[in-house]
Amino acid sequence: MPTQDKTRRLPSQSISQDIDSLHGLQTVSTYDTTRTDASVAKLLQAYQDMLTQQQAETEKLTLYRAATDAARLAEWEFHNAILAMKEVIRGQYGSDSDEAQAVGLKKKSERKRPSRKKSVAMA
Secondary structure, eight states: OOOOOTTSOOOHHHHHHHHHHHHHHTTOTTOOOSOGGGSHHHHHHHHHHHHHHHHHHHHHHHHHHHHHHHHHHHHHHHHHHHHHHHHHHHHHHOTTSHHHHHTTOOOGGGSOOOOOOOOOOOO
């Protein structure tokens, strides 16, 4: 039997089949084994542990998504506040001021003036 790669998740179909097998085993009244890892009590405990961990994962994913949304909204609020500050700087000090340049705006006098394109003569 090849070694198991426990770094990847099991397909949901495999887990569903395993759950069906456990439920089917519960109908077998004569099942008895000397292997402790295959006993009914161990199987039921492993099943409960899996359900508990899946629930914990779902709760943490929900918290993660909520934190991601909150961070994204905070980033947008910060960005919009900076844009508003730049508009105020441009309004108070002008487009060609050192203050405008200090907050990351380009001075109006340093902008490249548009140049006319020479028309190509048709032959």
